[in-house]
Amino acid sequence: MDRGYIEKALPEIKKIKDPRLRDGVVKAWLLAIEKGRWTRIDDIPFTLLTATKATLLQHTRSVTNMALAIASARKRTDLDIDTLIAGALVHDVGKLLEYARKGKAIAKSEHGKRVRHPVSGYGLAIEAGLPLEVAHIIATHSKEGEGMVRSNEAVVIHHCDFIDFDICQSRQ
Numbered sequence: 374m375d376r377g378y379i380e381k382a383l384p385e386i387k388k389i390k391d392p393r394l395r396d397g398v399v400k401a402w403l404l405a406i407e408k409g410r411w412t413r414i415d416d417i418p419f420t421l422l423t424a425t426k427a428t429l430l431q432h433t434r435s436v437t438n439m440a441l442a443i444a445s446a447r448k449r450t451d452l453d454i455d456t457l458i459a460g461a462l463v464h465d466v467g468k469l470l471e472y473a474r475k476g477k478a479i480a481k482s483e484h485g486k487r488v489r490h491p492v493s494g495y496g497l498a499i500e501a502g503l504p505l506e507v508a509h510i511i512a513t514h515s516k517e518g519e520g521m522v523r524s525n526e527a528v529v530i531h532h533c534d535f536i537d538f539d540i541c542q543s544r545q
Contacts, residue, residue: 374406374414382415382430383462385437394459394503401494401501405469408497409482417472418481419465427541429468437461439533457504457526460510464530467494482504484522490515 379402380386389395406414416424419432427435440461444452467490473482484493494511510527512518514534523531 374403374411374475376403379403383433383436383437385441385458385462388430389455389458391455394455394507396509397458397498397501397503398462398490401463401466401497401503402469404497404501405466405494409469411469411474414469417468419468421472421479421481423541425541427537429465432537432541433462433465435537436464436530436533439527439536443529443533452525452529453506456506456510456524457478457529459507460514460526460530461533463494463498463503463507464511464514464534465494466497467491470497487516489515491515505516 376399379399383402384394384400386398389398395454405411411417415428415430417429437458440457441454444454445508446456470493471482471485471488471490472479473485491512491514495508498508498511506524506526509524510530513521513523513527514531518527518531
């Protein structure tokens, strides 16, 4: 897997205007693929908490597009759109370390039994050279972020993530 694969799987990357952010998003995914020893990522479920047909890539794109719709509807300048898109695209990248392929199934990895994806994803983002604002979105998008003051962009991603989770869970 290479840059072209990631850009095809997550075409919303092209909506990021800052080339450094685009590169960082791609690098974070490629680091996660390498460290997680994935040979393919198109069939990874977005959650192991409930049976779902939704994949991690589908969920990532849904969260990104919901976040963009919210930003568009607000018609204000209190959201940094590039940070919002980048954060949405990498909010669950740590799942590539939290999960592992076990035969034909995807299950919790040894890493994932000790470290959840918001923490792993934060580390991947920093290693990939993404700014703290994007790493903050990853670290605070889930329950690990409770008690933290979330940036405006992190608030949007947090809610979009749970909206998508709740809808997918209710349709099983």
